[in-house]
Amino acid sequence: MPDNQERFKNVLKQNGLKVTTQRISILEALESRPDKHLTAEEIYECVKENSPDIGLATVYRTIQLLAELNLIDKLNLGDGYVRYEIGHSGANEDSTHHHHHLICLNCGSVLTFQGDLLEALEERIQNALEFEVVDHEVKLFGYCKECREARIEKHNNTNC
Amino acid sequence: MPDNQERFKNVLKQNGLKVTTQRISILEALESRPDKHLTAEEIYECVKENSPDIGLATVYRTIQLLAELNLIDKLNLGDGYVRYEIGHSGANEDSTHHHHHLICLNCGSVLTFQGDLLEALEERIQNALEFEVVDHEVKLFGYCKECREARIEKHNNTNC
DNA sequence: TTGGGTGCAAAGGCTTTGCATGTGA
DNA sequence: TCACATGCAAAGCCTTTGCACCCAA
Numbered sequence: 134m135p136d137n138q139e140r141f142k143n144v145l146k147q148n149g150l151k152v153t154t155q156r157i158s159i160l161e162a163l164e165s166r167p168d169k170h171l172t173a174e175e176i177y178e179c180v181k182e183n184s185p186d187i188g189l190a191t192v193y194r195t196i197q198l199l200a201e202l203n204l205i206d207k208l209n210l211g212d213g214y215v216r217y218e219i220g221h222s223g224a225n226e227d228s229t230h231h232h233h234h235l236i237c238l239n240c241g242s243v244l245t246f247q248g249d250l251l252e253a254l255e256e257r258i259q260n261a262l263e264f265e266v267v268d269h270e271v272k273l274f275g276y277c278k279e280c281r282e283a284r285i286e287k288h289n290n291t292n293c
Numbered sequence: 294m295p296d297n298q299e300r301f302k303n304v305l306k307q308n309g310l311k312v313t314t315q316r317i318s319i320l321e322a323l324e325s326r327p328d329k330h331l332t333a334e335e336i337y338e339c340v341k342e343n344s345p346d347i348g349l350a351t352v353y354r355t356i357q358l359l360a361e362l363n364l365i366d367k368l369n370l371g372d373g374y375v376r377y378e379i380g381h382s383g384a385n386e387d388s389t390h391h392h393h394h395l396i397c398l399n400c401g402s403v404l405t406f407q408g409d410l411l412e413a414l415e416e417r418i419q420n421a422l423e424f425e426v427v428d429h430e431v432k433l434f435g436y437c438k439e440c441r442e443a444r445i446e447k448h449n450n451t452n453c
Numbered sequence: 454t455t456g457g458g459t460g461c462a463a464a465g466g467c468t469t470t471g472c473a474t475g476t477g478a
Numbered sequence: 479t480c481a482c483a484t485g486c487a488a489a490g491c492c493t494t495t496g497c498a499c500c501c502a503a
Binding site for chain 4: 315316349354
């Protein structure tokens with residue numbers, strides 16, 4: 134999406150930051166793999182294909198920057214890596230209510246789903262606990278279609 | 294709760310594991326601070342008061358064990374530490390639907406709340422995406438009562 | 454020109470692991 | 479007794495930082 138890239142360049146300029154080839158490459162890498170939830174290392178490997186000289190430290194610095202600019206979202210699956218993805222909602226929409234994640238406990242794949250059924254809950258909390266909710270994160274753990282089918286198959290074959 | 298401790302000892306024995314003073318101490322430390330979401334280091338400091346010779350490695354090994362035995366829950370607030378707390382639901386209840394967390398973005402305090410408004414959502418996902426949900430994790434980020442009041446006060450004083 | 458950006462390597466910080474010693478059953 | 483558990487220190491691993499060089503503006 135060149136739109137997104139133009140927006141990125143503008144955001145950088147507006148913040149007095151420079152538009153460098155590395156920054157563009159990293160954004161492109163993330164854009165080319167939507168819903169992929171890449172780790173810093175994966176982004177690094179991906180970017181190196183086109184920019185072999187890039188350093189891992191630059192990747193870390195840039196994703197931190199992108200996250201601060203709300204251009205990408207951080208995601209922690211609890212596996213020791215911090216992951217990143219292009220912001221689904223975009224900076225123009227209400228960024229506080231976005232998508233959530235379905236994490237397969239077997240293969241580790243991550244699906245996303247839209248939907249915001251938490252507003253009622255948040256309102257209740259706001260009233261009951263006087264806690265002002267500004268963001269939320271929902272992770273659902275389970276088994277994806279593929280793994281379920283494989284498991285059923287295995288079950289039929291081995292009976293365990 | 295001596296009940297919990299008895300249960301713990303039984304669980305250990307049933308799994309062919311030994312009941313050691315270190316393991317008991319660590320469980321006690323976690324029990325004495327419900328809703329506190331301690332890091333390994335904090336547990337270590339806490340246990341050292343009564344067992345000065347304990348090693349940090351033992352704490353790590355034990356909390357890992359306790360988590361595997363479902364006696365404690367892991368919690369990741371995204372601040373670089375893994376935290377642990379005594380399982381609220383206990384092993385006798387339905388352990389898949391427990392409590393959730395309210396994390397203050399200002400002071401870092403963590404409140405918990407019960408309630409499970411996600412069942413409808415999970416059912417919908419189960420049907421639509423053929424993803425079998427077995428557990429979920431909900432984190433709400435915002436500002437606790439104390440910080441809100443402090444913020445309002447500051448606002449009134451400094452006008453910013 | 455020039456101050457922010459980058460690459461490389463070293464350092465940080467949390468967690469795990471190897472190994473000899475200790476200890477519950 | 480003896481296999482499991484512990485303590486200590488070293489190693490692992492992801493991430494950040496220091497510093498000299500580079501380059502977008």
